Amino acid sequence: MSAEFDPNAIQGNIVRGYGIHHVRYLMLEVTDRKAAREFLVASLNGENPNVPIIQRETEWEENPEVCFNISLTFPGLQALGVSKKNLATFPIEFRDGMASRALKIGDFGDSAPTKWAPPFDEPDRIHLIASIYSDSEEHLDKVQTQVAEAFNILGTRDGRDLAKSKVVFGYVDSISQPKFKGIHDKSQNKNDELLDPLGTILLGYPTRMEGVYFGIPSPSELGFNGSFNAFRVLSQDASGFENFLTEAAEFLLKHPNLKDVLPPGGARQVGKGFSRKTALREIVAAQIVGRWRNGVPYELSPDTMEPDPKVSLTNFDYNRNSRCPVGAHMRRCNPRGGPIVQRVANLTRRIVRRGMSYGPDFDPKNPDDRERGLLGNFLGANLGAQFEAVMYDWLNLGLQHPDITGSNDPLLGANSVDTSWFDMTTRTGGKIRLHGLPRFVVCRGGAYTFLPSIAAINYLSQLKN
Template identity: 55%
Template structure:
């Protein structure tokens, strides 16, 4: 038994269920609530962890044999903890970035220009109103409505003000806007049963990289436990983000880049003559080149096949693993150094900040929102992703990833100074993305705009079950 495993012991009944595993329901609804009547809100929280028939029960990490009709979880912002009556000393013991809130850390996250918090949708433009985010996962709207009603009825309707409800749905199984298959790979944890158990060529993460109070991947470093201990332990932090995706701009850029690349003297290094046949029946060279651009920017083909295992076609002759790959020998002729996937998680590839290796891993749980984009009938409706980025330290993981790697690109000198081509805070005038080729040359893509903008969000604390009882007892 490794040292981590021996120090990893936690009781699944103490931990909210949305941290270490995905629920895989078709729909999600996030209720954005403000505490109206603190005592009523506290009482309701107690009901949520004590089997009260009229209150939705918080889903825990406990193993289930039959899947419930819905799962229910809550996150609290700094203002939420304050609104519930947490003591000054307790509030002060939370990490700086959590106290500042997502809006307060906007520049670090690349939330600038039209993504700046003052342009966020209500109520996110006034962070003091975003106090409790209650998330309902279910397969159908009737169940979402039923649980929402339970929340609205809390404290005879007096506990909370419901500012907005944000619905997400998997409109096309696991595909998200921009057409990529998503929800493929998540960190696996030492000592935590993983039903999927996909090998992924990476060390398993210690539980302390997600849950507060355990050893982390950083040797010897423990993130501070918010006080009192019962409140902080077994909790996690979450960056909830509403990320609007500009599908029309993205598809238009694929056109532009494909045309540019077909004209490029090195185009055959990217797409050998006739190779488009492997992309599917009747796929033109231009269509194949569009898919190459989409794949190079992401690190996966849109069908999920990783470039690292299938560098030239989305349809490899022999089936490849979607998760078990690496960036061997620091090679980037398959997956570029700057591809989204590789920036966000360089796996075993060399990184500049060796001390930080594997310390910035996140659990990502995102569900799309908005209607699927129809290229035949382009519209300007907002669509995107309701993302949850979960970790034990927002500063050490989520923010570190966003400000050093997604933007800036410090992890490899060959991408330093550029931003993530898909998620980055890009500007048309200055954006660049290198596609390294086998010949040792690079093709440089330029002129792409920011494709993903922030419409709202909040840093939340996902308290453990004893912590919810503690808050209820205040």
């Protein structure tokens, strides 16, 4: 079943990022099956100048000006005419769709699909999600106009990289991603983590679980070399987060064990020119995520965000005496080789994250409540074994470690102020529990999509019924 990997066989936005800083997602409905199929034909052969070409996974010297890729939802495969028999070979979570799996992935309360923003409030009408990557607005508009000729555009979403690779909450992000053997991703040059097998992200290759292959939907032209994506519009409450950091710092300032978190005179060691309150805010921020906001991993540098000598951003592991809290966002989502309850699951639930921010910049000195957040893509060969497994068991239940079971992820979890808690670690091996974390991240919409290989796009374009 295992095969040689051919980069030309897959779309270019799967095993690595483009390094382009702007994206536009188009949520598309197939209203004319014939027009849609003709569009797909042209997107592969490039013979029609009015149809954008699907960007393949090939190395290039200079970044292309525009990259175009597509993904399909389950209703999308139906709309393009995939037979019932073949549709049934897709995994259940994909067939159900993201909205139907809401409870499992924490999308309830304000994140419930009934409250999603259009067009995500009508999940059955979203058939394709196309992405246009380009740093030129003109290109984005041009491709959008071309796509509109063949599909009904239900909605669009624009994303961009924020300055200094930061996300809305002020952290440097995308430091660590799964890396794959034989794939050269420039953005991951400094990442010295273990290589992941291709089966982590593509169908048809060995996975991290010995002997286990994820099922390839039929026919193999359609399924092989495919991948799945959880596309999510996640609004991020930056001012709520900053307020919580202030509250937590004020709580710690009055705490009897304050010296175990920040010894007298220790603020300037945490960061240059920090007051005690600023230092405490940043310690809380670092423990919540597992990285200081400048990207330095808390595990390797628990006392300062400016370690001297510098530490690796990626080469570390957790253990039973880790200073990085078990409940820290990054450790919950990726416990690395650290101790977890599900002993066989270490390193098996890796997710490739590709996201860009949306909405206006946030200025912590001049906070506002306008909607902003992340357009996130969470990719993997199996949504159930990767995305959902992480969202349910690890992020929102804390099953991986008895000390956090029953609590939600401090940053991303479905928290409510009355019941939420997060245990900080102290220098002396103790814990200080913070309460009252609100829900900082609310889902505004999303879809499970299938990222077809080039052969699969060809297959879909040739369907006759």
